[in-house]
Amino acid sequence: MTELLLKAGRLFDGVSERLLENAYVAIDGGVIASLGRQAELEGGEGSFGRVLDLGPRATLLPGLINMHTHMSFSSGAAVLADHQRESVETKLIRSVENLKTALRTGVTTVRDCGTVNEIAFAMRAAVDDGTLVAPRIIASGAGVTTTGGHLWFCGVEADSEVEVRRAVRAQAKAGADFIKVFATGGNTTPGTNPLAAQYTEAEMRALTEEARRLHLPTASHAHGSPGVHHSIAARVTTVEHCTFLTADGVRYEPEQSRIMAGEGIYVCPTIFQGASKFAHLDDPEIPPAQRDFLRLQQARFELVNRLVDAGVRIVSGSDAGVAYNEFGDYPGDLILSVEGTGLSPAYILKSATGVAAEALGREDLGVLAPGKAADVLAVQGNPLEDIRALLDVRAVVARGRVVH
Numbered sequence: 001m002t003e004l005l006l007k008a009g010r011l012f013d014g015v016s017e018r019l020l021e022n023a024y025v026a027i028d029g030g031v032i033a034s035l036g037r038q039a040e041l042e043g044g045e046g047s048f049g050r051v052l053d054l055g056p057r058a059t060l061l062p063g064l065i066n067m068h069t070h071m072s073f074s075s076g077a078a079v080l081a082d083h084q085r086e087s088v089e090t091k092l093i094r095s096v097e098n099l100k101t102a103l104r105t106g107v108t109t110v111r112d113c114g115t116v117n118e119i120a121f122a123m124r125a126a127v128d129d130g131t132l133v134a135p136r137i138i139a140s141g142a143g144v145t146t147t148g149g150h151l152w153f154c155g156v157e158a159d160s161e162v163e164v165r166r167a168v169r170a171q172a173k174a175g176a177d178f179i180k181v182f183a184t185g186g187n188t189t190p191g192t193n194p195l196a197a198q199y200t201e202a203e204m205r206a207l208t209e210e211a212r213r214l215h216l217p218t219a220s221h222a223h224g225s226p227g228v229h230h231s232i233a234a235r236v237t238t239v240e241h242c243t244f245l246t247a248d249g250v251r252y253e254p255e256q257s258r259i260m261a262g263e264g265i266y267v268c269p270t271i272f273q274g275a276s277k278f279a280h281l282d283d284p285e286i287p288p289a290q291r292d293f294l295r296l297q298q299a300r301f302e303l304v305n306r307l308v309d310a311g312v313r314i315v316s317g318s319d320a321g322v323a324y325n326e327f328g329d330y331p332g333d334l335i336l337s338v339e340g341t342g343l344s345p346a347y348i349l350k351s352a353t354g355v356a357a358e359a360l361g362r363e364d365l366g367v368l369a370p371g372k373a374a375d376v377l378a379v380q381g382n383p384l385e386d387i388r389a390l391l392d393v394r395a396v397v398a399r400g401r402v403v404h
């Protein structure tokens, strides 16, 4: 007896832009056993423990991967102040709620890019052993930053080539799935400089060399151009934000983009959904640092298009947890990505499924095919025609269990 059968009008597998019509997915032991056209289903529905028929208008697609989250962050106007005021227990409870919220929207995997080790790794273990029903977690734990640097309050501070090597070793020992590094300052941490590099090129190279020795991918937060340059020179796995920011705004750099495309460095641009929560940029409730960031949004949409044209592979992540950016917003973020950049829904959906899994080095995720993890989202409508279909969730299956 096979455990679960899903049926729907169509299926997007996370790779091909051609939909499979009248599709089924058979699931057993947390893995996709088979999929195809319903007419080809062998043995009939009687051989399944449970049948979920989502109807002719529904589309099955791989569970979404949010490539950039901070699970314990408050999404409030002052994330640092909240973090300092709250106990570790409060932050842990919020992490549970944040990830459960994400799961309901169809996110079945998060790559967490900076949360204190004791929360990030305890949450990951609870999901892995089934104690907590939430998206699977791929976690950096504490990010590597300079003394007082960006996200120091949930980071490991390191100020030289020797210290960054030591920080990588410490995070590997603690159980990190990848190493997060802060190549520039950021808006969440007052007193840091987003325009300037926090680390020299030599320090960044030392960090990635040490991570590669330990078989750990690297993700580098970089807004200002010097930090982007150092990240690319050090051959990080993914550049987060990749804003190419200068004192005069966003300034695209074709040569750097050519290197990223050639070296297979992914960019996670974190298109910022928080913008839609404010009617006007002069809304007095927007903190000044956030307002500056939102003003750049159109330039960042154009930047993403130029990166795509240069052959750089884009993955989607929302930066959930930072100011005004909630864990339930990721589908909205993907919608904004399509509407803001003009890229096709298929391109953006792949950046949150098949291509994201590729960037993670996780062949078992992000794709609907036999043998892959049974992480499946069902939405009403055709998201390849209208990305807003993501907002009408019909079912979420995580590791073969119907969780929503």
Ligand SMILES: [Zn+2]
Pocket (backbone or CB within 6 Å): 068, 069, 070, 113, 114, 319
């Ligand atoms: Zn972040």
